[in-house]
Amino acid sequence: MSSYSFTNAAVKDLDDICEYVARQDSNAASQLFDAIRKKCKLVASFPNMGRRYSKLAVNLRGFVVENYVVFYYPREDGIDIVRVVSGYRDFETLFLEDE
Numbered sequence: 001m002s003s004y005s006f007t008n009a010a011v012k013d014l015d016d017i018c019e020y021v022a023r024q025d026s027n028a029a030s031q032l033f034d035a036i037r038k039k040c041k042l043v044a045s046f047p048n049m050g051r052r053y054s055k056l057a058v059n060l061r062g063f064v065v066e067n068y069v070v071f072y073y074p075r076e077d078g079i080d081i082v083r084v085v086s087g088y089r090d091f092e093t094l095f096l097e098d099e
Contacts, residue, residue, distance in 0.1 A: 002078040004044040010070075013084040017068065036065045040072075040081060047074030056095040 006014070014033065022029035043050055043063055050061035053071065060082075062071045067087050072079040085094060 002044040002047075004040045004072075004079045004081060006081045007083075010081045010084050017084060017086075032066060032068075036068070036070060036084065039063060039065050040070065040079070043070075043072070044078035047072075047079050053091070056091055060095075 018029045018033050021032055050063040053060040053062050059073055060071060061074060062069045068084055069087050070081055071083040072081045
């Protein structure tokens with residue numbers, strides 16, 4: 001059975017995003033969280049379906065949910081989610097900071 005896990009950085013990203021969205025609309029924050037979780041479950045079953053981000057890091061992949069990109073590494077039985085960020089962010093700078 002495939003599964004997904006979140007790094008501490010990804011959990012913090014999700015917390016920050018949901019807190020920000022909830023300031024305007026708590027239902028929207030809940031719906032966004034559910035949409036991300038649902039897509040994570042789907043991608044965990046098909047880990048190579050996401051877009052490749054090899055220029056940022058070896059084997060890094062990602063998929064979009066609304067205006068956010070969920071970055072992950074595929075593994076044999078699912079995916080490891082490393083970051084969840086706004087699609088407007090500078091991804092190269094973000095991954096340089098994480099090194």
